[in-house]
Amino acid sequence: MNYEILKEINLCDRCFGRLWGKIFRATNLERGKALKLSKIIELEIKEKENKISDEEKEILxxxxxxxxxxxxxxxWCKGIFKEEKIKTLLDKTLKLLKDYEFDTFLIGTHIPDEIKELEQNLSEKFPYMESIKQEFGREFGKVLAKTINKKPNREKPDIVIHINPYDESIILQINPLFIKGRYRKLIRGIPQTRWLCGYCKGKGCKYCNYTGKKYLTSVEQIIGEPILKATGGEDYRFHGAGREDIDVRMxxxxxxxxxxxxxxxKRKIDLKELEKIISQDGRVEVLNLEFGERKDKVIFKNTPHKKTYKAIVKSENITEEDLKKLEENLTNRIIYQKTPKRVLHRRADIERKRKVYKVKANKLDDNHFEMTxxxxxxxxxxxxxxxxxxxxxxxxxxxxxKPAYCKWLDVLKVHDKNGEDYGSNE
Ligand SMILES: [Zn+2]
Ligand SMILES: [Zn+2]
Structure with missing residues (x-):
């Protein structure tokens, strides 16, 4: 055991014990006291029996x-574990937390550079040392958990409490709340997400009537605003599993x-009630609202969902034979599609390969037919x-x-998994 370190710096019992913090399941305080005490006893016996060296005398x-x-x-600790210090930090934390509803938390401990440097030097001599960050986070977390009767959670905490016990600064990181569901867009003419005015980029100008928006509302706002109000949050972001064009219904x-x-x-909000409030809008409806988590965002962005569409197609002199030919030709057909001209200004010009699995066509009149x-x-x-x-x-x-173009388009279904409901991939 290296007791020499005490010649260079003063370490309290707890910090001395922390030098071997990763050894055996005792507290650092117990470990430090035990190490100091056993050495004192050993050296005092030597002293009484006149067997002590000058160097040992100095250590004693x-x-x-x-x-x-x-x-x-x-x-090292400068008293950050003292009862009155912990009490001060606890009171400050509780004051900050009282505005927020949450179930789980995590303590993020921050230490000054001089302490980091000290630990860096110590860890070269003491490979089993524990960082004071870990001990503080653990100890303060225990006290806090007991006081507020909530659990620490490393993976998905509702709130992270960033705390520097040395200068007593505390900052709360409120993690976002995720709510997932499905939406129906019952009318044409509204975009999925907020769309800023192209001239002023949201500041407000004469072209947008000083609203800052190109479209006054969006699916995002119709769903987001009531939820924002219910949660008392600051802002919201909408992540859809793909999107339909403005003139397409969902x-x-x-x-x-x-x-x-x-x-x-607030996190404990009544989702059934919110479903009702949002759907009262009449333009957008929501179904199956439930609480989600951060990873849902990524899943939605990266999962290609198969779709079923209904299109009203305008062409000319349509015959039943035409439609039969169409169904046969498009069933299980690979489509080679270069980025459409209308979106080339914002998308890279690439060719994609997508498959059409099934098509049904019904004649409406000589110039129109419906296509699923x-x-x-x-x-x-x-x-x-x-x-x-x-x-x-x-x-x-x-x-x-002959020329054909899409007059109206609706998305009938966004399929969750590979092929179901509408036909199979036969
Ligand atoms: Zn100490
Ligand atoms: Zn504008």
């Missing part, structure tokens, strides 16, 4: 002075989404119909050998 003196050292005089059992609420004050399309996510339907001047191959136009 230092140990006697150091045993039960006032933690305020300890160069019907059937809706499209999955997750809403992220920043800095929520079950296909891979990421296929642009308007271009599947028009052909986009040969950029989408094959297309309804190329199969029928």
């Amino acid at each position: 003196e230092i140990l006697k002075n150091n045993y039960n050292l006032d933690e305020n005089n300890c160069i 019907l059937g059992d809706g499209r999955p989404f997750v809403l992220e609420i920043k800095n929520p004050k 399309i079950y296909c891979d996510g990421g296929l642009y339907i308007k271009e599947l119909i028009s052909g986009d001047n040969g950029r989408t191959r094959p297309s309804v136009s190329s199969i029928l050998k």
